[in-house]
Amino acid sequence: MIARCLAGTLLGFPLAAVLLSLLLHALPQGGDAYVIPALILFFPLWIAFMTGAYAFRSGTRAWLTLGSANAVAFFALWLTRQAAGL
């Protein structure tokens, strides 16, 4: 219970942040026109990850899945930045 709670809270935060950053990158001009809607979406998204974490069978699974999701999302963000820098 506590492990899933921590997984959702601690890993859900950066995951929500990176997903929104990726979403904005995908929009024209780096999503400058959608910054406020993205910020408003942040808390609902984080809360969704926190709630979703409890649906995992165990704390270990929650940490592994959300951890890998973070790794993939951060890698994608890094790739996007490299592509934009070229």
Place this chain on the structure above:
Amino acid sequence: MKSATIRTFQTVHTWTGLIAGFALFVAFYAGALTVFHDDIAAWQNPPWRSAQDAHVPISSLIDHLIAQHPETRDDFGIVLPSDDAHAAYAYWQDKDNARFATASEMTAPSDVAGRGDLADFVYALHDSLGLPVVGLYVMGIVSVLYGLALVSGLLIHLPQLAKDLFAMRVGHNMKRLWQDAHDAIGVLSLPFHFIFAATGSILCLFTLTLAALNVIAFDGKLFGSFAQAIATAPTVAASGTPAVMLTPEQLIERASAAALATGVTSFEPDYLHYTHYGDRNAVVEVRGLSQHTLGTYGTVALSGDDGRVLATHVGAKLSINGISNSSLYALHFGSYGGRTVRWLYFALGLAGAFLFYSGNLLWIESRRKRRHVDQPRSTRIMARATIGVCVGTCLGISGAFAATLAATHLGLDAAISQQFACYGLFLAACAYACVRPIPRAAVELLTATAVLMIAVAITDLFGNAAAWSRAWAPGTTSALGVDLTGIALGIVFACLARAALRRARHGDAHSVWALPAPH
């Protein structure tokens, strides 16, 4: 959904509710009153009892500001009063503190907005429990927990939602009745609660969130894009050439004309923002409220020198960022649909407070020992805490109204009286709930709240007797409306006290709420 998952969500719902419920009760009760912020302000300072500096023109407020604090000329704001009986005040940043002052307070500016104003005191209770800085963050975390409680609560009830939604099983099983009331209010006002969970958390935690996201995912570029997203005026450097500014009245008139030209039905200016005052490149942003649109807050930027319109961000001219920012506030404060929506928010706000109160009652009820007069220690503590904190909040806020009335007539410092009465009564109620037998504490504190509310309203009604027959102004309606609402709420509290007494005497004896049978 598997039953194990539902049980997990049940635990999440219970714990988030327990942790956040008390603070949410305060937020919703004080928030319901905050919907009528301007009316409460008019109650304190009706047309016949103007606030200090109410008649100082805005231009002389600005003259006082520039004379006393010349360094502010590059960036300051003027908060316009809600009506003629209130004073405009200046706002500026002083190194690391926000400063607020009306014309006569320039030598000793305050670090809180509207010090001594009852409406602003109730607002501070709503957004931060009245505690500076820390309170706002606490309420932000509470909002996040509230979101979790909301989603988990919905998931628990989802399987039997359609079947049970309109069921009210009134009968001997009190748990069922409370459960049905809790679910019905929770589900029917769900969209409203989603709005508050989402807007409340971002409004409270905004600076922290922005700083965190900036580092984590935005490569340090978020502050720049955010500033650009909410900018409503072009950034201009000072020219160094002095110029005579148009008067605030002229600027407001031009801004209103430009705003109405975009097609909004109304535009009531509430804030002016000056940059480079007294310079030929001075920019003045006039912010105003429009009704019947989600882009409630609009801004027109003008040149301070000749009144040219530099930018219009109103109604249909708002960008996606602008309309999102504007509707964030509009949806949270219910300022988009006139009186009807305000009353709706008031009712839903009180219903929200009831939701958290009934949540605690359910927790107690579900742990009740059905064959014992003595109840578990945990439920007795919960019952005392619920009565002390929830009824104590209502009593404390009524105390702040009473203190405002007393301060006005006895010439005391309003801010200190309000804090003393509100926190004093709240703490006294908590202490009282700890030592009195539980059912007696509930009945007596509810009665005290009812009596105080009605007494304040009646005193004010009679105190202003002469005014009700004089020429009628919008402020008069507001003041009278607050008194009448106070009496109505007082009657509701009296009914609650009566119901609690009945339950204590005649209800099931195996409960924390029952009075011991007379020997």
